[in-house]
Amino acid sequence: xxxxxxxxxxxxxxxxxxxxxxxxxxxxxxxxxxxxxxxxxxxxxxxxxxxxxxxxxxxxxxxxxxxxxxxxxxxxxxxxxxxxxxxxxxxxxxxxxxxxxxxxxxxxxxxxxxxxxxxxxxxxxxxxxxxxxxxxxxxxxxxxxxxxxxxxxxxxxxxxxxxxxxxxxxxxxxxxxxxxx
Amino acid sequence: xxxxxxxxxxxxxxxxxxxxxxxxxxxxxxxxxxxxxxxxxxxxxxxxxxxxxxxxxxxxxxxxxxxxxxxxxxxxxxxxxxxxxxxxxxxxxxxxxxxxxxxxxxxxxxxxxxxxxxxxxxxxxxxxxxxxxxxxxxxxxxxxxxxxxxxxxxxxxxxxxxxxxxxxxxxxxxxxxxxxx
DNA sequence: AGTATTCTGAACCGAATAGTTCAATACCCG
DNA sequence: CGGGTATTGAACTATTCGGTTCAGAATACT
Numbered sequence: 001x002x003x004x005x006x007x008x009x010x011x012x013x014x015x016x017x018x019x020x021x022x023x024x025x026x027x028x029x030x031x032x033x034x035x036x037x038x039x040x041x042x043x044x045x046x047x048x049x050x051x052x053x054x055x056x057x058x059x060x061x062x063x064x065x066x067x068x069x070x071x072x073x074x075x076x077x078x079x080x081x082x083x084x085x086x087x088x089x090x091x092x093x094x095x096x097x098x099x100x101x102x103x104x105x106x107x108x109x110x111x112x113x114x115x116x117x118x119x120x121x122x123x124x125x126x127x128x129x130x131x132x133x134x135x136x137x138x139x140x141x142x143x144x145x146x147x148x149x150x151x152x153x154x155x156x157x158x159x160x161x162x163x164x165x166x167x168x169x170x171x172x173x174x175x176x177x178x179x180x181x
Numbered sequence: 182x183x184x185x186x187x188x189x190x191x192x193x194x195x196x197x198x199x200x201x202x203x204x205x206x207x208x209x210x211x212x213x214x215x216x217x218x219x220x221x222x223x224x225x226x227x228x229x230x231x232x233x234x235x236x237x238x239x240x241x242x243x244x245x246x247x248x249x250x251x252x253x254x255x256x257x258x259x260x261x262x263x264x265x266x267x268x269x270x271x272x273x274x275x276x277x278x279x280x281x282x283x284x285x286x287x288x289x290x291x292x293x294x295x296x297x298x299x300x301x302x303x304x305x306x307x308x309x310x311x312x313x314x315x316x317x318x319x320x321x322x323x324x325x326x327x328x329x330x331x332x333x334x335x336x337x338x339x340x341x342x343x344x345x346x347x348x349x350x351x352x353x354x355x356x357x358x359x360x361x362x
Numbered sequence: 363a364g365t366a367t368t369c370t371g372a373a374c375c376g377a378a379t380a381g382t383t384c385a386a387t388a389c390c391c392g
Numbered sequence: 393c394g395g396g397t398a399t400t401g402a403a404c405t406a407t408t409c410g411g412t413t414c415a416g417a418a419t420a421c422t
Contacts, residue, residue, distance in 0.1 A: 011279045012279055012280060013194065013197070013277065013280075015194065015196045015197035016197075016277065018379070018380085019379085020379095028399085028400095029399080029400060029401070030381080030382090030400095030401095031399070031400065031401080031402095032398090032399060032400075034380090034382075035399085039380075039381075040381090092276050094329055094333045095273050095276040095277075095332055096194065096276075097332050097333055098192045098193055098197070098332075099194075108333070109333070112333075134342070134343075134346035135346075137339075137343050138323075138343070138346055138347060140326070141323055141330060141343060141347075142322055142323060143326065144325070144326035144329045144330050145322035145326030146326075147329075148325045148328075148329050149275070149325050151275050151276055151279075152275045152289070152290070162315075162322060165315035165318060165319055166319055166322075169319065169350050169354055170350075173353060199409070199410085200410065201408095201409095209370090210370060211371095211410090211412090212369070212371080212372095212413090212414095213368090215410090215411065216368090216369085220411075
């Protein structure tokens with residue numbers, strides 16, 4: 001049920017989605033919706049929570065061996081490209097941050113930290129210590145950019161290309177960085 | 182007047198902004214608003230148009246000499262970090278694309294093309310031809326990422342750092358690319 | 363000063379919104 | 393089969409929304 005609600009919030013945001021759409025998408029009518037959730041905000045928070053919990057990001061980033069391979073997987077697979085919805089619900093939601101309930105903001109912030117820590121472990125495996133912060137930041141910024149851009153045009157081929165170009169840049173920097181060190 | 186409306190749409194999006202907020206922000210009441218604009222969608226489109234027309238992006242990207250210096254300026258200055266609003270209205274709006282009037286989608290798409298062409302001219306000045314497409318794509322993706330992330334935390338210092346780290350990566354790639362060629 | 367014009371305030375409208383209630387119905391399980 | 397439990401449909405409320413109308417006040421022009 002939450003899984004059915006996720007795409008609605010994904011596409012339209014919290015403010016742009018109405019409960020009729022949620023009824024249609026979930027197949028549950030208003031009575032049912034409001035017996036399970038307190039209000040629309042609550043539905044959003046729970047959908048977002050489920051999205052973050054079931055998403056592949058942390059799994060990908062913690063698979064062994066740690067390293068840039070995981071980063072590439074993360075950038076390739078974590079943003080969705082399924083037509084119905086594209087990019088990432090959490091990234092999309094940071095755009096709506098001004099209208100989000102506190103609980104949702106906290107979810108996003110907390111998961112950002114967790115995800116960043118997971119990214120960091122992979123970066124530490126390949127970069128000298130003094131570059132780790134910057135590289136992590138670049139990866140996250142790049143991920144956000146991919147996710148937003150996917151809303152406008154979700155081209156799977158272009159996405160693959162883009163990730164590979166970024167990884168080339170990163171790998172180049174990693175090897176030259178090690179050489180210098 | 183449009184200048185006063187821009188921050189409202191910026192923060193709350195088209196769906197999340199209501200006309201009361203637009204009245205308060207512009208200091209013009211509903212009567213005045215609706216005598217000048219057809220409807221809320223129209224206000225949004227005109228605000229977005231003005232934003233794109235008056236923004237610094239194209240000016241920065243076409244200043245001489247062309248090159249990565251312009252790209253750095255663009256990444257540093259084009260995203261706003263003014264507390265009231267952060268990032269970029271156009272990038273924010275791509276997240277709301279599903280609810281935007283056609284005219285707005287066209288504005289965004291067209292300006293994306295124009296901006297990308299301007300980026301390209303700067304990239305061509307420093308990169309071998311076969312890397313230009315990829316580098317342009319990376320720059321745009323990075324820009325989008327910066328803008329979205331600014332919604333959550335708009336830290337000017339972190340922003341500077343981030344841009345510089347990206348530029349190091351890019352400059353490293355440019356010199357090694359030329360060396361190979 | 364007098365006239366034309368613009369802008370404002372406030373009332374008003376219909377539609378859509380989130381959210382509630384409850385009788386009827388379907389379903390499940392003993 | 394029968395009784396308890398979910399689930400539904402639909403009517404209903406209250407509020408907010410975008411948008412309209414228009415008389416009056418402020419403003420500008422001559």
